[in-house]
Amino acid sequence: MAFPTETVYGLGANALDAAAVAEIFSAKGRPADNPLIMHIADRAQLEGLVTVPDRAEMLLARFWPGPLTLLMPRTEKVPDIVTAGLETVAVRMPSHPVALALLRACGVPVAAPSANRSGKPSPTTAEHVLRDMDGRIPLILDGGACSVGVESTVLDLCHGKPCILRPGGVTREMLTEVLGEVEVAGSVLRPLGKNEVARSPGMRYRHYAPEGSITLVTGAEGDVIRALRLLASDDRSTCILCFSEHMEALRDCRPHDLGSMHRPEETAARLFAILRRLDDEGMTRIYSEALDTGGVGLAVMNRLGRAAAFRSIAASDVLSDPICESQSDRRSSHA
Ligand code: TXA
Ligand code: MG
Numbered sequence: 432m433a434f435p436t437e438t439v440y441g442l443g444a445n446a447l448d449a450a451a452v453a454e455i456f457s458a459k460g461r462p463a464d465n466p467l468i469m470h471i472a473d474r475a476q477l478e479g480l481v482t483v484p485d486r487a488e489m490l491l492a493r494f495w496p497g498p499l500t501l502l503m504p505r506t507e508k509v510p511d512i513v514t515a516g517l518e519t520v521a522v523r524m525p526s527h528p529v530a531l532a533l534l535r536a537c538g539v540p541v542a543a544p545s546a547n548r549s550g551k552p553s554p555t556t557a558e559h560v561l562r563d564m565d566g567r568i569p570l571i572l573d574g575g576a577c578s579v580g581v582e583s584t585v586l587d588l589c590h591g592k593p594c595i596l597r598p599g600g601v602t603r604e605m606l607t608e609v610l611g612e613v614e615v616a617g618s619v620l621r622p623l624g625k626n627e628v629a630r631s632p633g634m635r636y637r638h639y640a641p642e643g644s645i646t647l648v649t650g651a652e653g654d655v656i657r658a659l660r661l662l663a664s665d666d667r668s669t670c671i672l673c674f675s676e677h678m679e680a681l682r683d684c685r686p687h688d689l690g691s692m693h694r695p696e697e698t699a700a701r702l703f704a705i706l707r708r709l710d711d712e713g714m715t716r717i718y719s720e721a722l723d724t725g726g727v728g729l730a731v732m733n734r735l736g737r738a739a740a741f742r743s744i745a746a747s748d749v750l751s752d753p754i755c756e757s758q759s760d761r762r763s764s765h766a
Contacts, residue, residue, distance in 0.1 A: 433546040433560045434533050435574030436470075436525040438498045438583050438600060439553035439703070440560050441543030442568065443470065443533075449510040452542050456512075458567045460549045465632045466515040467542040468500050468583070469522050472534035480540065481505050481520060484588045489609050496526035498583040498600030513542045515632060519589050529574040545582060546571075552639045552703040552738075555580050559707060580700035581730045585631060586613075595619070596631035598730040600699070619733045620724070622741055641706055643668070643715040645739035650746030655720055656680050658746035662718045670712070672705060672719035689720065695728040702731060706738055 433442050442459065444451035446469045456463055471477060474491070481503035483491070490499065505520040514520045522540075525531065534541055545553035548563040557573035564571070584599035586606065594614040595603060606613045618627070618634050648658050659671050663684035670685035674692035687705050690697025709717055719735060721743070722728040 432570040432572065433554075433557070433564065433568060434530055434543075434572045435527050435557070435577060436530045437527045437577060438525070438579045438581065439555055439577050440546040440557065440571075441470065441525075441530070441541075442546035442560075442564070443537075443541040443543035445537070446470075446513050446540040446542035447508070447510065449512045452510060452512045455542065455544065458564065459544060459547070461544060462549070463512070464515045465544075466517055466521065467513050467544050469509070469513060469520055469540045470530070470534055470543050471522065471524050471540050472496075472531050473524075476540050477503075477522065479506060480508050481522060486588050486593065486610065490586070490588075490606070491524075493609060494601050494605070496524040496531065498526075498579050499523060500583045500585045500597075500599075502585070502587045502589050502596075504589060517632075519587075521585060523583055525583075527574060527577075529572055533572065550639060552706045552734075553582055555700070555703050559704070576700075578700065579696075580702060581727070581734055584730070585633075587630060590630075594630065597633065598733050600727060600730070602726045603729060604726060615729070619729070620736055620741075639706065640738050640740060641709040641714070641717065643709060643717050644742065645672075645717045645719055645735070647721045647735070647739050647743035648718050648746050648749070649721050649743055654746035654750060658744075658749035659718055659720070660684060661749060666716070668713060668715040670709070670714050670717055672717065674720055677720070685714075692720075692722075695722055695726055695731055698722060698731050699727050702734060 433440050444455050487501050500521045500523040502519040503522055509520050546560045547554050551563055554560045555577045557571050560571050579600040584601040585597040587594045587596050592614050593610050596616050616630050648655050656677055663669050663671050672687045672689050673681050675688050676692055678686050678688055722731050724732050
């Protein structure tokens with residue numbers, strides 16, 4: 432069944448029942464080598480299943496329940512299908528009251544990936560889940576819109592320095608306060624290199640990208656607004672994603688409101704719903720403002736960057752040669 436968490440909706444099954452977990456993979460169309468997160472309501476549920484790393488204790492005290500997932504060495508009681516055969520299992524205690532009530536009622540750890548079809552953005556409302564999963568799963572618990580809106584932070588404490596494999600609602604800054612030094616996996620803000628080994632299997636997969644191509648437009652605020660105005664021109668299948676503060680200046684460019692430029696939490700909460708809407712509207716070219724990567728901005732830029740296949744252009748280049756830029760962009764998007 433699907434259930435709300437504070438991050439995104441999850442699709443859950445008894446983590447200790449391999450056959451039940453197999454049904455998650457088939458309902459989602461998920462590759463079998465991409466492991467799942469085990470959700471718990473209570474530390475006691477980890478008894479006999481994992482060894483909690485010493486360094487995890489302070490993090491659990493501070494951030495659980497909440498959007499922080501930790502890798503932990505596991506015992507053979509955790510079925511291989513949950514971890515894709517890895518020696519660690521990802522664990523998190525969500526803070527959403529409906530998720531916690533469900534997990535308590537189940538009395539077992541619940542393996543749950545995001546409740547989207549593989550290749551779609553994670554669902555942040557029950558309606559998103561219904562659109563992806565109607566007829567494929569028996570039940571959706573509707574808890575309204577998710578407050579964080581991007582998936583949990585995945586932190587690896589098991590292999591050397593603490594490393595963020597996937598940024599999320601618990602930020603690098605918050606983790607650094609507790610742990611001192613925290614690394615961020617290289618592929619968070621760029622594509623995985625050809626010979627690079629993914630530290631988290633999820634990074635290997637092509638992530639959601641809308642039908643149309645997204646390009647990030649970077650530079651000084653005023654330049655970006657002027658460049659977006661040029662790029663969005665009057666082509667009705669071109670649109671822009673911009674901050675609330677710029678909606679008025681860009682009102683003729685079919686703008687989608689990313690939320691305030693000073694509150695990346697707002698952008699995180701809206702991003703996946705906006706990405707889903709772009710396809711519904713049949714947009715073929717989308718230009719977006721970029722966020723500062725501080726705080727939750729890192730998680731937003733990871734998801735937005737991947738949706739854009741990390742394509743970006745400098746506003747100053749567009750302004751110095753707009754015709755050339757938009758033509759070369761058009762050529763490459765048709766290549
Ligand atoms: O916020 C969330 O984390 C949501 C809600 C439902 O809790 N869940 C979620 O699950 O996003 P999923 O399956 O979509 O993403 C789990 C990520 C994947 O990128 C996976 O590769 C990684 O965690 N992961 C899971 N187990 C791992 C492990 N043992 N080692 C490295 N990465 C792991
Ligand atoms: Mg997912």
